[in-house]
Amino acid sequence: MSQSVPLNTFDTVLSRLDTDSLKWDKYKGQDILPFWVADMDFAMAQPIQDALKQRLEHPIQGYTLTPDALPGAIKAFLSNEYNWDIDPEWLVWIPGVVCGLSASCRAFAKPGDHIVVNPPIYHHFFDSHESSQTIDRLPLRCGNDHRWTWNLTALEERLQQGGVSLLLLCSPHNPTGTVFTQQEVQSLMKLADAYDVTVVSDEIHCDLVINPKATHYPTAVAAPEFNERTVTLMSGSKTWNLAGLNCSFAIIPDAEKRDAYKNALHSTVPAVPPLAFAATEAAYTQGGPWRESLLTYLWQNYEHIVQRFADVAEITVHPLDATYLAWIDANNLNVENPQVFFESFGVGLSDGDQFGQPGFVRLNFACPRATLEEGLNRMMTAVESLRVQ
Template identity: 40%
Template sequence: MDFDQPMDRTGTSSLKWEWFKDRDVLPLWVADMDFAAPEAVTTALVRRSHHPVYGYTLPSDALYEGILGHMKRYFHWEVKREWVVFIPGVVTGFNIVARLVGEAESIAVPTPAYPPFLAAAKNAQREMVTVPLSVENGRIAINRTVLEAHLPLNTKLLMLCTPYNPGGTLLTREELSGIVDFCQERDILICSDEIHADLVMSETGRHIPTASLSPAASARTITLMAPSKTFNIPGLGCAMAIIENEALRTRFQDAMAGIVPYVNLMGYEGAMAAYIHGGPWLKEVITYLRANRDYAFGRLAAMAGLSPLLPEATYLIWMDARGLGVKDPAAFFEENGVGLSDGAHFGAPGWLRLNFACPRALLTEALDRMERAVP
């Protein structure tokens, strides 16, 4: 796969590119990649489209096998078929989980946060408690200590994002165990958004699914995963909640009933092809992304006024831009031809997020523009 190949997304109604339509702004914001998905995905979609009946569709045995095989191979996690509940998106998933919380209970959301996390409690008409995380040793630290310091006794749900977006922290076994033990002691349900699980940038690190830690962890965890970030197919709308605890799974399914649509047939088809045949593509894309990460991080770190964090996972660099001395760093770079995600939407004004999942030439042009713009 030639990831250096320029990818013209004109005419595809791409959210990332249409946002700055008709303006010379290079979009390095929303989290999708400017790379073609694995060829096997395209082949499967084309093949399926040749049958002209697009009727109600079930997840196939092959799809279940693909998912279970992926969890075992990449995470040494033995998932059973009946634990898997298909949903059209991970955001849908954590909004369903927020609806499992009682009226007098609160939902903990560590910040900075992927913006839809900040809306979930309000959507469910529940109280949100934010947990301000800080940077320790160059990474955003999420652990038992910070939860202990901020969670009131009525907190009954923790919105955990692992690997952490923004910032790209890959939680260690010790950090995760501490969080799970604390939730066990306080009887807190864990919603573990692991959408970035496959995108590990650190050469030595490994993603550990929260539920795979122990039977006790699995009993109180709803894991949200998807092939969308991993294989660059977010527009296909297929994700899953993995829930071992049967009573919890039933509550989740009850909260979905009549509201959440079934996954569409192309979503199932794409997910199946990706999980079964996408392994070699994934290996190659990670090699390419790791090189882009090191290149982008090096250049950003050398720019006056910017303090980037080196992501251990995700293809997103989170950086402190307060040193620039401009009022609105996102607007500043946009005026200078680069579209980044505004940290204010993540609860961190003055910070920015840069998506480096694009051909090197595009990344280089964007970094050149940023370099010329900084004082």
């Protein structure tokens, strides 16, 4: 396949010192490489950098309306990628997906209601609800092949008991990397419909399907007959590395739900900043070639991790179709806390406990291969240190 952005673009090691990077400054002054929070150590695509510079040529950054061309650009992108024909009216712009989750809890669940989430899951799913609401944790199940998916039997049993008005999905799934099949999404949506539950689908990782064999079906596409009960949250922030720029969107086909959502945002959530709009428009309209190369690079990084750990009995790298976050079972190390253990060898991972799964770690491999290699070498040294004891 011809790549108009060369793969070695992503080999460039950029220092993020003196940028107040959350990821790197956690270990400032220590010899610990960060592979935790989900942002990438890659420069933004050139068209995005250019769009930001161009917007800065105007010296005012005031309150800003959605650029005229942006809804059409999102519509075209979704049609092209997912065969999803949206009405631009359905779009609600938000400065982040996490605040989009909490607005969902305010809009679609009443005080006293229960909200179902499926751990292990991105930690904000545990705390996006109102204090008058309850989060019910219904764990994913992990097959013998180490693929994680919903436990629909447990879900139905829970829904039968009543009290659940909202399901918060993460699809593709962080931290397990699962891309759910069309059949899985359809079955889940049938249950949601049978028990009159609204489904909010966080699809922030949807454009990061790195396994060439996998296909992502947005919830609203997999089960279009239940469109009216879905709210989809998307963003270019993960795919194009714009997390600090605060631009995301909700897609809400049902007009009543859309109004409820806008009300929930009112007075609590700030508007999207002009630079964020500029970057997002450039990403969705001109970021295609960069993204195509990125997906290849990330898949090669993931395959490299799998290969490095293939003969290491203490570590099991779970299969992954999307995201740049490897989900690793480190229970066989028999250490008290694998995250703390690897940190002491200079590798800063995310603790599985944060997502509801102690004994696991999550490794963010969106970095140049050389950085990844150094991290993997340190992890090997850590594992070997246990063997020689």
